Amino acid sequence: MPLAKYPPFHEVNGIDLPDRTWPSKRILQAPRWLSTDLRDGNQALIEPMDPARKHRMFELLVRMGYKEIEIGFPAASQTDFDFVRSLIESDAIPQDVTISVLTQARTDLIERTVSSLVGAHRATVHMYNATAPVFRDVVFRTDRDGTKNIAVSGTRDVMDYFEKYLDSDTIVGYEYSPEIFIDTEIDYALEVCEAVMDVWEPDGDREIILNLPATIERATPNVYADQIEWMSRNLSRREHVVLSVHPHNDRGTAVASAELAVMAGADRVEGCLFGHGERTGNVDLVTLGMNLISQGVDAGIDFSDIDDIRRTVEYCGQMDVHPRHPYGGDLVYTAFSGSHQDAIKKGLTKRDADVAAAGGDELAVPWTVPYLPVDPRDVGRSYEAVIRVNSQSGKGGIAYLMSTERKLDLPRRLQIEFSRMVQAHTDSAGGEVTADRLWDIFTDEYLPAPADSALHPWGRFALRSTRLTTAGEGSDTELEAVLVDGGVEHELRGLGNGPIDAFSSILRQRGVDVTVMDYAEHALSQGEDAKAASYIEAEVEGQVLWGVGIDASITTSSFRAIVSAVNRAVR
């Protein structure tokens, strides 16, 4: 790799801040958020949003609770201008939402931009010009003063056009961005911001938003944090300044950059849902918000239906969200691997018990389920997708699916036995074993139908009916059974010291020796169609194995479990 082409960032624009304070700060409240999905997000799409998609996105952002929304670059095109007008004219902007529009610092563009806001209730004009050396030299072909003057005269233009176009019904705000702040000499960035403030004169309720973008993320997040802390300490009129950050994700660390910047003094963060935006995207507002929630801090944003948010963003941007995207991806609450599944299953079981012990109060029990940083249900997911089975899975995950999908609580040794069968299946077939496929494998193994049935027709024995002629315990239990053996029905009678013993004696008459070693049962459902499941570990002809029976009668389910074990043994 041509390493010499890439000087380390600190050699280009590092700053020295040995008494930095941000590392020991904590984020105890959410910053102000600005969504730039409809501007930075939209400008970076392969196909920019059409008006219908823009409206869908705007409605989503409002629904989620964003109060500052950058809705476009109205001077860029008639379509952008018309969208701003349509939101204002259709009264689609709630009173507590401030729309924002971006413009370059060029008089004609500023005029067009401000004129798009006529009739708005609350609106911010966001003006930018790049301040970094290479932009001064190459793009603007001017020096430091010339570049500062672009910002200063642009700010004057904004104020003049506010006067010209907007009446007192519009609450106006102003945001200035020294674009490419991260590469700008820090004292010069301060000088430009101060010059802009001298014109705008923030005071009392008249705030100014100074937005310091990591337009291209070029350094580790701590470097950006140092820059933000330095600016926060050195800006005059700090109490009237809303210090804003706008991280991009070129190094993949935009979220960390934003979080450290907030610790360093930033009051406001600009970003996009799921990190849309130029190149590698803007900082992801979903991750930032959910990161706060996962620490018990109110993000002020509603993420309770994350799949609806994701679907809308996918529709509007015509791009898929990655399945591993934090908090919103399809797979992010899913464990395939055995040890994760085992720990999740145990964690969920313990949590259920703890919540029950707390009188059902979910909030009284801190969330500590292993491998799940947040409760999937808090973002509208169910636990169904939490555990999925493939060749990396173990008994815990399989048992979890059997329990959640089929209400069968398999005894531990049966879990071990069944997971070997699933493993054999995944070894030969590969891929995922869905809950339906798992049930199929289970049914084929433990719940065979008689030989004359169309489905799983391999069982040698099938139980047609039983009748206990002497109820109760003791050696006098008598059982009559109609048993199919190899397709032929037999009416049989057995005696024993209980129903299971009596049934074993019936099987002995058909030449099969069964000793029951362990037994478990539970109800499957309640009501008229209530069923019970029985699990029997038996020694059959020298083999120890499990059988499963399901029936409306708990006693019959235990007979069926014995038939299941015997059928498996003689298979």
Ligand SMILES: CC(=O)SCCNC(=O)CCNC(=O)[C@H](O)C(C)(C)COP(=O)(O)OP(=O)(O)OC[C@H]1O[C@@H](n2cnc3c(N)ncnc32)[C@H](O)[C@@H]1OP(=O)(O)O
């Ligand atoms: C980091 C960001 O994301 S910033 C936002 C970027 N988004 C966009 O640019 C999307 C919308 N933009 C557009 O549609 C167009 O750029 C328009 C309509 C605004 C302007 O188009 P044009 O007039 O053709 O200018 P063009 O886009 O080529 O811009 C280059 C000119 O603007 C100047 N310029 C660029 N940025 C700025 C700025 N922030 N302030 C003042 N002048 C600027 C350049 O120096 C150059 O001037 P020159 O022609 O004298 O050399």
Ligand SMILES: CC(C)C(=O)C(=O)O
């Ligand atoms: C206009 C500015 C804020 C911008 O989009 C950037 O620097 O990335």
